[in-house]
Amino acid sequence: MNIPIIEIIDLHKSYTETAVHVHALRGVDLTIEKGEFTAIVGPSGSGKTTMLNIIGGLDRPSSGTIKIRGNDISNLSDNQLIDFRRENIGFVFQSYNLIPVLTAKENVEFVMLLQNRSQEERDARTLELMQAVGLADRMSNRPSELSGGQQQRVAVARALAPKPAFILADEPTANLDSVSTSDLLDLMANLNREEGMTFVFSTHDQRVIDRARRIVLLEDGKIISDERK
Amino acid sequence: MPNILTLARRNVWRNKRRTLITAASILFAVFFGVAMTSIQLGTWSHMVDSVVKYHFGYIQVHQQGFWEEKTIDNSFDPKEVRSQMQNVDGLKSMVPRIESFALASLDTRTKGTLVIGISPELENNFTKMADRIQQGRYLEIGDDGVLVAEGLAEYLQLELGDTLVLISQGYHGINAAGKFPVRGLVHMSSPQLNKQMIYMELTTAQWFYGTGDLVTTLIADVEDADEMTLVEESARSILDQEKYEVMNYKEMLPDLMQARALDIAGGQIILAVLYLIVSFGIFGTLLMMVKERQHEFGILKAIGMKSSQINLMLWLETIAIGIIGCLAGVVVSLPFTIYFNRNPIRLPEEQAEAFESFGVEPVIPTSTDPEIFIIQAIIIFIIISVLSIYPILKINNLQPVKAMRS
Ligand SMILES: Nc1ncnc2c1ncn2[C@@H]1O[C@H](COP(=O)(O)OP(=O)(O)OP(=O)(O)O)[C@@H](O)[C@H]1O
Ligand SMILES: [Mg+2]
Numbered sequence: 001m002n003i004p005i006i007e008i009i010d011l012h013k014s015y016t017e018t019a020v021h022v023h024a025l026r027g028v029d030l031t032i033e034k035g036e037f038t039a040i041v042g043p044s045g046s047g048k049t050t051m052l053n054i055i056g057g058l059d060r061p062s063s064g065t066i067k068i069r070g071n072d073i074s075n076l077s078d079n080q081l082i083d084f085r086r087e088n089i090g091f092v093f094q095s096y097n098l099i100p101v102l103t104a105k106e107n108v109e110f111v112m113l114l115q116n117r118s119q120e121e122r123d124a125r126t127l128e129l130m131q132a133v134g135l136a137d138r139m140s141n142r143p144s145e146l147s148g149g150q151q152q153r154v155a156v157a158r159a160l161a162p163k164p165a166f167i168l169a170d171e172p173t174a175n176l177d178s179v180s181t182s183d184l185l186d187l188m189a190n191l192n193r194e195e196g197m198t199f200v201f202s203t204h205d206q207r208v209i210d211r212a213r214r215i216v217l218l219e220d221g222k223i224i225s226d227e228r229k
Numbered sequence: 230m231p232n233i234l235t236l237a238r239r240n241v242w243r244n245k246r247r248t249l250i251t252a253a254s255i256l257f258a259v260f261f262g263v264a265m266t267s268i269q270l271g272t273w274s275h276m277v278d279s280v281v282k283y284h285f286g287y288i289q290v291h292q293q294g295f296w297e298e299k300t301i302d303n304s305f306d307p308k309e310v311r312s313q314m315q316n317v318d319g320l321k322s323m324v325p326r327i328e329s330f331a332l333a334s335l336d337t338r339t340k341g342t343l344v345i346g347i348s349p350e351l352e353n354n355f356t357k358m359a360d361r362i363q364q365g366r367y368l369e370i371g372d373d374g375v376l377v378a379e380g381l382a383e384y385l386q387l388e389l390g391d392t393l394v395l396i397s398q399g400y401h402g403i404n405a406a407g408k409f410p411v412r413g414l415v416h417m418s419s420p421q422l423n424k425q426m427i428y429m430e431l432t433t434a435q436w437f438y439g440t441g442d443l444v445t446t447l448i449a450d451v452e453d454a455d456e457m458t459l460v461e462e463s464a465r466s467i468l469d470q471e472k473y474e475v476m477n478y479k480e481m482l483p484d485l486m487q488a489r490a491l492d493i494a495g496g497q498i499i500l501a502v503l504y505l506i507v508s509f510g511i512f513g514t515l516l517m518m519v520k521e522r523q524h525e526f527g528i529l530k531a532i533g534m535k536s537s538q539i540n541l542m543l544w545l546e547t548i549a550i551g552i553i554g555c556l557a558g559v560v561v562s563l564p565f566t567i568y569f570n571r572n573p574i575r576l577p578e579e580q581a582e583a584f585e586s587f588g589v590e591p592v593i594p595t596s597t598d599p600e601i602f603i604i605q606a607i608i609i610f611i612i613i614s615v616l617s618i619y620p621i622l623k624i625n626n627l628q629p630v631k632a633m634r635s
Contacts, residue, residue, distance in 0.1 A: 053630050056531070058531055058629050058630045059628075059630050078536075079535065079536070082530060082533055082534070082535055083535075085531065085532070085533050086532065086533020087533070091531050091532055093528065093531075093633060096524060096525075097528060098528075099236075099525065099529070100525065101236065101239035101240055102239075111532055114535075114538070115533075158532070162533075
């Protein structure tokens with residue numbers, strides 16, 4: 001049997017800094033295999049962002065285990081987590097993903113630079129990715145010169161650049177119009193289908209939910225349904 | 230190529246206005262720091278130099294006790310000192326003088342004067358006195374005439390060729406009196422000395438005071454002012470301290486040195502306040518910058534940029550602005566210091582008096598000593614380096630999730 005890409009066992013998360021403690025995740029178990037295209041859905045405040053942040057190593061669980069490709073990441077130090085994220089996880093955030101002073105090409109190249117990849121490898125992969133997201137002609141534009149949809153596509157290209165185990169996207173279409181939303185979804189679905197890239201994303205948008213092949217429904221910090229199409 | 234250096238460079242120019250405002254505040258700090266220090270040090274070195282070079286010299290050797298009691302009876306034979314000091318490195322010559330007071334009169338006018346016997350050649354090498362002759366000529370070896378300071382000549386209504394009568398008490402109480410033709414009028418930049426100086430050839434003065442070969446003072450003329458301390462140390466170790474006193478200009482001019490130390494300390498306090506104000510300004514911009522860019526730092530950390538790398542980037546940005554500001558500050562202050570070095574500011578009456586009481590021409594030239602620029606720039610630079618610790622601490626503790634929510 002293959003080792004799952006993501007394995008969550010009995011995950012709890014409470015926010016204790018606030019006056020009223022919030023129990024945002026109350027015992028979540030979830031396994032995601034390579035090549036899945038999963039939407040995390042649920043009402044506002046149900047814990048979607050909290051869960052994605054923990055899966056992405058951006059936040060720590062209060063209890064429970066989280067394994068990425070079989071490695072338990074709950075005990076990594078902050079610096080180890082940074083290295084882990086860089087090598088294993090691609091992120092697409094809701095908006096303002098890109099580094100404003102870098103061009104689209106440089107944004108995509110940036111993580112590979114942090115990984116000390118060679119110039120040739122970076123150039124080749126950047127071009128390939130920019131073509132894949134359909135923005136080969138916008139390589140030297142800065143984020144402020146791109147539309148929101150284009151920025152999100154560059155963000156996807158950047159997330160793919162280090163060849164991560166999976167891509168996490170917290171409401172990637174929340175700030176996009178419907179055309180851009182469907183473009184971005186097409187792009188993600190293609191990458192999933194053709195390259196076998198694993199995607200985990202959260203959304204409120206019914207059109208996005210319709211495109212998912214697995215839908216995990218969270219309510220009140222618990223998974224109440226999990227269906228594959 | 231988006232490496233950390235290019236990233237930093239682009240960030241510097243991303244918010245041009247903030248960069249320019251920050252750099253400008255650094256520029257002003259450096260400029261005021263340089264201008265103030267330059268005026269202060271320039272003024273003091275002008276003071277010390279005029280006093281030292283026109284008259285006192287850096288180091289004087291006397292018979293023990295002369296400085297306390299400046300009488301002609303405290304004269305000594307310079308031979309021993311000369312031969313012992315012969316091989317001291319950096320020593321150009323030992324300039325002999327015999328100094329005492331005398332009453333000078335011409336017709337019905339009389340004035341107390343300071344009559345100094347000098348070796349024309351050695352004295353000229355040291356004080357460049359021949360250049361300060363305004364009328365007539367400088368003294369020659371064996372000259373039986375005198376040089377009179379302009380101010381004194383004016384008081385006595387004396388002209389070149391007049392004969393001056395000098396009366397004084399000579400060695401061990403003998404009477405000293407003589408008539409001396411005036412060979413030349415000499416300009417003394419110190420108004421005080423200008424009112425009372427008379428120069429005589431050394432042997433003539435020795436005859437006048439009846440001291441034989443004795444002198445009251447030997448001034449160590451050094452090759453280079455930097456060698457002053459070395460020569461002084463040698464003199465102190467070679468010469469018999471029981472017999473001779475070795476004095477440097479600081480000991481000879483304690484009032485001047487004290488005034489200088491006080492003035493400089495006051496200046497430093499003002500500068501410290503200035504630095505403090507500028508530091509708060511720069512700190513404010515850093516604070517604002519970190520706050521504004523939190524989201525971006527969060528993204529950078531999330532996608533795998535280490536805190537140390539982000540810190541390096543921010544440090545480079547801050548330091549680059551610091552360097553721009555410091556360099557601009559130096560560039561702006563250069564013409565200022567050079568101009569006022571060449572065209573010193575002349576003091577108004579009231580302040581001029583203080584200078585004149587030390588026997589110094591009342592002007593304030595700026596100093597163009599490169600050290601001033603370097604030190605000011607370095608101080609500001611250190612301040613900026615210290616301030617840039619703040620973003621570093623911020624970044625180390627920055628949680629990407631929180632940062633991105635902002
Ligand atoms: N830093 C925090 N401190 C305190 N409570 C928090 C914090 N972050 C989230 N929460 C709370 O945890 C719960 C889950 O929040 P989360 O952001 O995960 O929900 P979500 O499903 O992503 O909602 P949305 O659809 O609105 O984005 C909410 O009740 C929220 O108020
Ligand atoms: Mg959310």
